[in-house]
Amino acid sequence: MKILVTGGAGFIGGNFLQIMTEKYPEDFYVCLDKLTYAGNMETLEEVLKRKNFRFAKGDICDRSLVDDLFRKEKFDVVINFAAESHVDRSIENPSIFLETNVLGVQVLMDACRKYGVRRFHQVSTDEVYGDLPLERKDLLFHEDTPLKASSPYSASKAAADLLVMAYHRTFHLGVTISRCSNNYGPYQFPEKLIPLMIEKARKGEKLPVYGDGRNVRDWLHVYDHCEAIDEIVRRGKEGEIYNVGGHNERSNLEVVKTILKALGKEENQIEFVKDRPGHDRRYAICPDKIESEIGWKPKHSFETGIQETIRWNLENQQWLRHVESGEYRQWIQRYETLEKNS
Ligand code: NAD
């Protein structure tokens, strides 16, 4: 199979490519990524050495570039990870979220239709369901829970999901959607809660916890999410939505205290700061459908996964330092020079 992975230089797409290019040497993977601030070619350093991989720099909103790529490559499958993904940034500037997360998806699906792509998989999020009350532990998100997005980010993802299902019904495009809960693991950009707090704890800085810190997220290791997407693409039914999660609810305060304890730091590093506007209270996924229909189950427990992630962040200071200094953004220039000279 020839598989297009968009947004593969980001956190989840990068982990996906690392795992899948090794697991399926008979398949060929192409990564299309605009290399925004969140795209990091250093995440793909090993993948770039593999024979079944090629990188293409470009924007999923660029219709002629996308058309050209699809015409040349004749993809069987397209998996769309590309997105603006940070809720706080969507509150600052919603426009780019609508462009990439909605219009970009339309451009990709139009190309899928034109070039006969068999499966378009949209990597979506549990945030499209809005939030659940803290005091109702019995309530979980199901695939038919109504969409009720809270932030410009989640609204853009919900809009894309509606568009994907509309392309299935109207044009019979072979689509699937996965809606996963919060991911953690290696190579996550240090603007997100876990890598941010690890860095701040390590440096002895204050850890900014929004509001009262009681907001709950349902954490899943990124490797489990990647396996779920691969299984859905290979075994999932066209036109179906699959929730992905592992019943791992933790309050933000619990997560932050776990990090401080692992690093031998004091809890007085915690600082309660102004709450995020529209801050979702609780996410909780019911993964029964993917477990019963596809047989996927998470393999990583939060207890060991978080310790491994803390270790990864401590041991990969070069990756983090290059992110902080902006040096990772020079990578593509070095890569392009190498390509030209080879
Ligand atoms: P990320 O921000 O780490 O990476 C996004 C990648 O997309 C980057 O490499 C970026 O350069 C690329 N990109 C952005 N705009 C682009 C464009 N216009 N054209 C081409 N490439 C573009 O995001 P992530 O955390 O890896 O999330 C990946 C996907 O998974 C997103 O769709 C997100 O909504 C979804 N998701 C994330 C989580 C999570 O916890 N991180 C959970 C569930 C779902």
Ligand code: DAU
């Ligand atoms: O649920 C899936 C979603 O998880 C994905 O769709 C998003 O792409 C991903 O970014 C993530 O969204 P969150 O908003 O839940 O993740 P974030 O890491 O930004 O925040 C996690 C929680 O921690 C949230 O309740 C806000 C809080 N927080 C976050 C930061 C960055 C803080 O208290 N302080 C912080 O500095």
